[in-house]
Amino acid sequence: MKILVINAGSSSLKYQLIDMDDESVKAKGLVERIGIEGTHFKHNVLGTDKEIEFTRNMADHTEAIAAVLEALTDKENGAIASLDEIGACGHRVLHGGETFKESALVTEESLKEIEALIPLGPLHQRANIAGIKACQSVMPTKPNVAVFDTAFHQTMPKKAFLYGVPYKYYKDLKVRRYGFHGTSHRFIAGEAPKYIGKAADDCKLIICHLGNGSSLSAVVNGKVVDTSMGLTPLEGLLMGSRSGDLDPAVLEYIMDNTGMDIHQMLNMLNKQSGFAGLSVSSDMRDVKAAAAKGDELAKAAVDIWTYRVQKYIGAYNVAVGGADAIVFTAGIGENDTQACADVIGGLAFMGVKIDPAKNVRGNAGVISTDDSTIKVLRLSTNEELPIARDTLAIVSRL
Numbered sequence: 001m002k003i004l005v006i007n008a009g010s011s012s013l014k015y016q017l018i019d020m021d022d023e024s025v026k027a028k029g030l031v032e033r034i035g036i037e038g039t040h041f042k043h044n045v046l047g048t049d050k051e052i053e054f055t056r057n058m059a060d061h062t063e064a065i066a067a068v069l070e071a072l073t074d075k076e077n078g079a080i081a082s083l084d085e086i087g088a089c090g091h092r093v094l095h096g097g098e099t100f101k102e103s104a105l106v107t108e109e110s111l112k113e114i115e116a117l118i119p120l121g122p123l124h125q126r127a128n129i130a131g132i133k134a135c136q137s138v139m140p141t142k143p144n145v146a147v148f149d150t151a152f153h154q155t156m157p158k159k160a161f162l163y164g165v166p167y168k169y170y171k172d173l174k175v176r177r178y179g180f181h182g183t184s185h186r187f188i189a190g191e192a193p194k195y196i197g198k199a200a201d202d203c204k205l206i207i208c209h210l211g212n213g214s215s216l217s218a219v220v221n222g223k224v225v226d227t228s229m230g231l232t233p234l235e236g237l238l239m240g241s242r243s244g245d246l247d248p249a250v251l252e253y254i255m256d257n258t259g260m261d262i263h264q265m266l267n268m269l270n271k272q273s274g275f276a277g278l279s280v281s282s283d284m285r286d287v288k289a290a291a292a293k294g295d296e297l298a299k300a301a302v303d304i305w306t307y308r309v310q311k312y313i314g315a316y317n318v319a320v321g322g323a324d325a326i327v328f329t330a331g332i333g334e335n336d337t338q339a340c341a342d343v344i345g346g347l348a349f350m351g352v353k354i355d356p357a358k359n360v361r362g363n364a365g366v367i368s369t370d371d372s373t374i375k376v377l378r379l380s381t382n383e384e385l386p387i388a389r390d391t392l393a394i395v396s397r398l
């Protein structure tokens with residue numbers, strides 16, 4: 001069976017067509033600027049030179065999905081002969097709240113529950129729902145499955161997920177830590193044990209998903225016991241454009257002194273902070289290039305980023321009760337070997353050591369020395385495959 005995996009953003013839509021016989025990606029693409037002048041479409045069929053690229057205004061996600069299906073079945077540059085080859089669609093959905101502890105078939109009832117969670121992540125949740133509805137309208141006979149960014153973290157105990165605010169806000173409004181990047185953390189939690197010769201249900205991991213958005217998770221025997229993102233993805237590490245942890249009183253102080261309202265404030269904390277706020281760009285490569293030229297603020301931004309990852313690793317080593325492995329993944333974790341070496345450099349006192357000969361880009365697996373007290377791994381994440389796997393498992397039961 002082939003599964004179409006959809007990741008719908010507010011003005012974008014990424015897709016992959018995955019053949020579940022061998023879990024290979026047949027085609028993938030990206031629609032950008034949906035609902036904005038100059039919608040851009042790009043599609044390619046993997047392992048071939050088949051490509052489709054054009055700019056044509058698309059008003060909404062339904063038009064975008066229609067364009068995706070046209071491209072997938074295009075006689076010359078498509079990947080499949082007809083839509084009959086697509087068995088189901090799997091959708092990345094931001095928030096499952098406490099309702100969804102695992103992936104779910106989209107039904108009238110579950111869609112209502114997904115809609116009820118809009119207040120917890122308005123922009124993304126609405127976009128994800130638009131993606132689901134677009135598939136329903138363009139392919140009414142195909143089943144849709146929702147795979148939640150938060151679901152894998154639902155195993156956290158109360159001591160990790162409750163905030164120290166009056167309990168009524170949890171009871172009435174479900175204010176708590178949820179965590180995100182769940183499909184990535186779950187994929188890595190499944191892969192890492194294979195590299196360290198342990199069973200997944202007997203393994204303590206600290207997973208560092210370090211990309212533009214970044215989060216750490218503490219995983220014991222395949223279950224999350226803590227994670228760094230919170231009610232929203234704003235909490236935790238310093239990120240490309242998010243501040244991560246800060247004293248909430250900072251908000252009132254800045255607002256009182258600038259006249260900003262709460263929406264402007266949160267926009268600033270989500271979109272203009274982190275690397276983007278401290279330095280030249282939200283991209284680690286640009287920040288490092290500036291640091292290399294002697295830009296002191298860029299150097300400080302990299303130091304802040306590194307220090308915060310180190311602090312979380314220290315905390316999560318406690319959370320898991322002594323880790324078997326620290327795993328680096330996502331854009332920075334997979335590519336920036338120096339960033340990983342710098343983070344681990346701060347753990348030398350614990351006997352954790354990187355082997356420079358193994359710490360090479362593209363080298364997946366163990367990158368620590370044989371005598372390191374905790375193994376260090378670099379693994380490529382895959383956020384689409386878990387969506388396709390869950391979709392297949394759920395539709396196979398229908």
Ligand code: ADP
Pocket residue numbers: 210211212213214240282283284285286330331332335336
């Ligand atoms: P997103 O959260 O958007 O999925 P990614 O996982 O793609 O983000 O990660 C983007 C980050 O990875 C950027 O900060 C980028 O600088 C960094 N990155 C990607 N490639 C490299 C590289 N070769 N060296 C250093 N950093 C890299």
